[in-house]
Amino acid sequence: MAKVTIKHDNGTTTTYEIAQEINLYQFLAGLNLIDAPCGGAGGCGKCKVKIMQPRTAWQEEETAVFTGQELAAGWRLACQHSVSEDITVVLPTEEVVSEIISQGYLRDFAPKPYFAKRLAQNGDTMVMAGQEIIGIEKGDTRDRLYGLAVDIGTTTVVAGLIDLSSGQELASVSCLNGQKTFGQDVITRINYAMTNTNGTLIQQKTILQDLRKLIKGIFAQCGRDYAITFKDIYEITVGGNNTMIHLLAGIDPSSMGMSPYLPAFKGALVAKGASDWQLPVSDLCRVYCLPAVSAFVGGDISAGILACGIHQDARNILFIDIGTNGEMVLSGNGRLTACSCAAGPALEGMNISCGVRAARGAIEDVRLIGSGADMLVEVAVIGEVRPTGLCGSGLLAAVAELVRTGILHKSGRLLEHPLVEKVAGKKRFIIDRENEIYLTQQDIRQVQLAKGAILSGIQTMLQAAGVDFAEIDRVLVAGQFGAHLKAASLTGAGLIPRELENVITYVGNTSKSGAYLCLLSTEERESVEQLTSQINYIELSHLAGFDAVFVKAIEF
Numbered sequence: 001m002a003k004v005t006i007k008h009d010n011g012t013t014t015t016y017e018i019a020q021e022i023n024l025y026q027f028l029a030g031l032n033l034i035d036a037p038c039g040g041a042g043g044c045g046k047c048k049v050k051i052m053q054p055r056t057a058w059q060e061e062e063t064a065v066f067t068g069q070e071l072a073a074g075w076r077l078a079c080q081h082s083v084s085e086d087i088t089v090v091l092p093t094e095e096v097v098s099e100i101i102s103q104g105y106l107r108d109f110a111p112k113p114y115f116a117k118r119l120a121q122n123g124d125t126m127v128m129a130g131q132e133i134i135g136i137e138k139g140d141t142r143d144r145l146y147g148l149a150v151d152i153g154t155t156t157v158v159a160g161l162i163d164l165s166s167g168q169e170l171a172s173v174s175c176l177n178g179q180k181t182f183g184q185d186v187i188t189r190i191n192y193a194m195t196n197t198n199g200t201l202i203q204q205k206t207i208l209q210d211l212r213k214l215i216k217g218i219f220a221q222c223g224r225d226y227a228i229t230f231k232d233i234y235e236i237t238v239g240g241n242n243t244m245i246h247l248l249a250g251i252d253p254s255s256m257g258m259s260p261y262l263p264a265f266k267g268a269l270v271a272k273g274a275s276d277w278q279l280p281v282s283d284l285c286r287v288y289c290l291p292a293v294s295a296f297v298g299g300d301i302s303a304g305i306l307a308c309g310i311h312q313d314a315r316n317i318l319f320i321d322i323g324t325n326g327e328m329v330l331s332g333n334g335r336l337t338a339c340s341c342a343a344g345p346a347l348e349g350m351n352i353s354c355g356v357r358a359a360r361g362a363i364e365d366v367r368l369i370g371s372g373a374d375m376l377v378e379v380a381v382i383g384e385v386r387p388t389g390l391c392g393s394g395l396l397a398a399v400a401e402l403v404r405t406g407i408l409h410k411s412g413r414l415l416e417h418p419l420v421e422k423v424a425g426k427k428r429f430i431i432d433r434e435n436e437i438y439l440t441q442q443d444i445r446q447v448q449l450a451k452g453a454i455l456s457g458i459q460t461m462l463q464a465a466g467v468d469f470a471e472i473d474r475v476l477v478a479g480q481f482g483a484h485l486k487a488a489s490l491t492g493a494g495l496i497p498r499e500l501e502n503v504i505t506y507v508g509n510t511s512k513s514g515a516y517l518c519l520l521s522t523e524e525r526e527s528v529e530q531l532t533s534q535i536n537y538i539e540l541s542h543l544a545g546f547d548a549v550f551v552k553a554i555e556f
């Protein structure tokens, strides 16, 4: 047994006891005290802590991040060290919590919840699931019928408490997905499941803990106001990517991690919340996870289609959700086409020299004003505090501005400019000299790969559907990433053609909106199951000639 003493930057100290050796990053991340872009893989240099005692030898990776003086003072990368004896750690900054988008666009619909209550002749209450009576409750409990609409994202989890009788959302809570300690993206989570004994079940346990925490959090927020208890939750609907749903169900996702990238299942999943997953809900509670289209076009995207109603819209609509994976759906010429691409981690601020998550201190927008030696770099920072780095939207904004001002060649090469410097033979564009924030040539290459993957995916879908860019009526951008993003950055960096700039709309967390629809309408649930079975899914990695489309699409 060892003690971990943590000194926070606000002067407080907390001590924890650990039963067995654990990586320091994993331990701190488990407490939500650290959230580095590479998730403990040793590649981002962002998990800085000061180890006060014991004196710890430094690793080679740390010499590239810290000066000799800092190393001598005890600064280390948490992910490079394990805890097996008493240790005292100083955290340099306050807890990092990403901004979480909990609301999304929702079209009109006719409510008709799957769960309902009817009064029996003897005064007791029948609980109905569809047409079936699944329980009898003593007395008249018709005013106690609630559900949860949940979005399980790779990074964040959001839950809304919904009154199933009125459709009103009473409260919404969110947290970071605790599985992030096993990897920041779906591929590393799948790898974790493949390479660790009980890797799937460990991750299932983690997400179930998150859900229990959120349910308790929601009642702490409003349970007393509405006189509701855990037992009044009869249904939970979940939108989530297919890896998240596999892990929630405790089903091995390994088959999605290797060619031909097939999920173990992709239809809607139904479970019993209390008995299957020990959630604090009614014993009658069912959990419904929206169906997926393929391994990497999941129930979160099905939910987005449903919430935005693009399957019922006669116009040509492009729906995109950009993250480590880019997921896209085109409603064109009367049919739905979908694909997904590996956009890589750059747009989430990972594997970028000065990349950070979209949280307080992240630069979310960049503008270049003037020219030549007089050029000024203006930045917008989340929380209006001292900038700590560039998040995905800031990164795209910076690249778009470099393209606009001609500092970036269409091949992606940084050209000569007073703000372009060479350090150790490598070019970088200085964004904030005082806070040492810059964009390297290598960072720009990462953006190029993401841009190429997304644009080539869109082009391929358009070609398959026989639709031109000029015929697109609307572009809907969903998910966490788009919240801080300007349409001009998307087009300026070339992810989406410039002529579509005026039809781009940000629609927010449509995964939760779609889950909400399925919670309140049996017909919407049937509709999402039908539409996912009819989508024309294109597997880009199997497509002849796709490489040539991709190579062309990486040009700015």
Ligand code: FES
Binding pocket: 025, 036, 037, 038, 039, 040, 041, 042, 043, 044, 045, 046, 047, 077, 078, 079, 080
């Ligand atoms: S978490 Fe340690 S370097 Fe990224």
